[in-house]
Amino acid sequence: MTLVGQRVELDVGPIAHGGHCVARWDGRVVFVRHCLPGERVVALVTEGEQASSYLRADAVEVLRPVQGRVAAPCQFSGPGRCGGCDFQHVDIATQRRLLGEVVSEQLSRLAGIERTVTVEGPYGGAGTDDGLGWRTRVTFTATPGGELGLRRHRSHDVLPVDPCLIADPAMADVSATRWPADHVEAVVSSTGERLVVADAVRGRLPTLELTGLVGADGERLRGRTYVTERVRDRTFRVTGAGFWQVHQEAARTLLDAVLAAGRPQPGEVVADLYAGVGLFSAFLADEVGGDGQVHSVESDRHAARDARRNLHNLPQVQLIGASAENAFSRGELAARYDLVVLDPPRAGARARVVRHIVATAPSRVVYVACDPAALARDLATFAEHGYALSSLRAFDLFPMTHHVECVALIEAAA
Ligand SMILES: C[S@@+](CC[C@H](N)C(=O)[O-])C[C@H]1O[C@@H](n2cnc3c(N)ncnc32)[C@H](O)[C@@H]1O
The missing domain is CATH 2.40.50.140 (Nucleic acid-binding proteins)
Known part of the structure; x- marks a missing residue:
């Protein structure tokens, strides 16, 4: 019953x-x-x-009620409503404390690691921001009538949401009009370019002022197929729905954390697995210099093509357009690495890739993880091969949601 x-x-x-x-x-x-x-x-x-x-x-x-509860700023959040956010009813400092408890619990339960985790805001901030207006990529689902919205929690039912308060207000106002498509992703880049990615288009698309309109497969519908992202002194082309961190400050925050944890040195040989359009590879290449090498592995063909363009002026980078699993098993990666950086999707790297990584005997591994459960499972595999967690930072790069990003330094046990 x-x-x-x-x-x-x-x-x-x-x-x-x-x-x-x-x-x-x-x-x-x-x-x-x-x-x-x-x-x-x-x-x-x-x-x-x-x-x-x-x-x-x-x-x-x-x-x-307990301390930490606030009135939700978003009119669409709450029981039975939009499933996009989880914590609109919680102040930011409490959200970060709770996220830290989640990471600690996952590490303890799945990897046997006991550690108190403090979650930092972007750039290590103390958590004084309001958690709104940060998201530079939002995928909306269309109702049968073409109205855009977000799904209710664990449901296919679409709730029209306009405005979405966590979205960067600089993105195109796609919700103001109807779309003959299944999904519409609105993108605004750090350089202010606005792109829309429309999936399963079956009619005339609305006219908006955009840098480009692109299909889900990367095909050009109008204008440009990509946006330009800027991090420090470098620019990166990101085509269509290709991966780029969604918080305005995430790329720089994670890059700084990866370089600080990994300490790449001139002349070193480094692997960047799950490299996307080449964010970490570019700056790792600067650090290892002309005498070093960076081997970047990315399986998505659009992202790999973008990475090739983004990294073309760095001869020390070798790009491998393949899955990490295939790149290892086909012998396309080196036998030894000084440093391995990996930033896998939610499922994590899994045991097979972790075993390949430890077989290259790196002295340092920097693991960027968007799911603490997958990170903890992979840490357990690293531990079976003599590698231990040395340090861990966690960042609230998805305010109002349960998502949390971790940067773990894993080192060969002495
Ligand atoms: C979380 S993103 C990280 C991208 C990049 N490090 C960044 O910060 O922009 C993960 C990337 O891994 C790629 N990917 C997914 N599965 C893969 C696999 N098995 N092997 C290699 N790359 C994979 C995805 O296409 C995506 O670009």
Whole structure:
């Protein structure tokens, strides 16, 4: 028998990975959204039945609030509403404390590493920003009528959202018009260029003032197919929906953290796995200089093509357009590295790639991770091969959401 729709009173326990807290009801675990640890709430069950071992629920009434709760700035957030943000009801300092607890818990549970984690704002800021207006890439889904919105949590149902308060206000106002497409991604670059990526187009597209309009496969529909991103003294071409960090300050924040942790030296041989359009490779190349080498691996063909352009004036960079798995197994990477930098997608590098990395005997590995669970699992594999976590920084590069970015330095145990 379904329990969906049942109202239950809960004492909310700790934060868990995924944007919810843990509570207990009737002998079961309940994952509850829109609440805070220590609160007493009335929650509506959103998933689960009598026989389920756990339930999902959404706090619809707060009986006993705790410090850190605020009125959500976004009118579209809240129980049953937009699934894009998780923590609009929480102040920024508390969001960062909770994210730190999540990273600590994942490290402990999945890698046996006990560590208190402090989450820094972009540039190591103390967390005084408001967490709004930071997102330079937003993918909207179109309703059957072409109106743009964002999905409700764990649903295909689209809620029209205009404006999205975490979006950079400099991006094109795509929600003001209807789109004959399935998805529309609005992009604004650090140089102020505005691009729209439209997926599954089936009609005449609206006319907006844009740098370019591009299909999901990178095909040109109008204007340019790419934007230019600037980091320090370098520019990077990023085509269409190709990967670029979505927070305005993320590229520079992560670059600084990677270079500080990895300490690349002149003449060293370095690998940059999951290199995207070449952000880390370019600056690693500057550090190792003409006598060093950087081997960059990227599997997406558009990103690899962009990387080739972005890195063409750096002869010490060798670009390998392949998956990390194939680049290793085909022998396209070197036998030994001084430093390996890796920045894999959410699933992490996984055991096979970690085993390949340790086989190249690097003295330092810098792991940039967007999912602390995947990071923790991979750290456990590194530990099996004599590599230990030396330092870890965590950054709130996705304010209002449960996402958190980590930069881990992993070194061969002495
Ligand atoms: C999180 S992004 C990092 C990009 C880059 N380091 C940056 O900061 O801009 C991950 C990149 O890995 C690429 N990728 C995904 N799976 C891959 C694989 N198995 N091997 C190599 N690259 C992969 C994606 O196309 C994407 O560009």
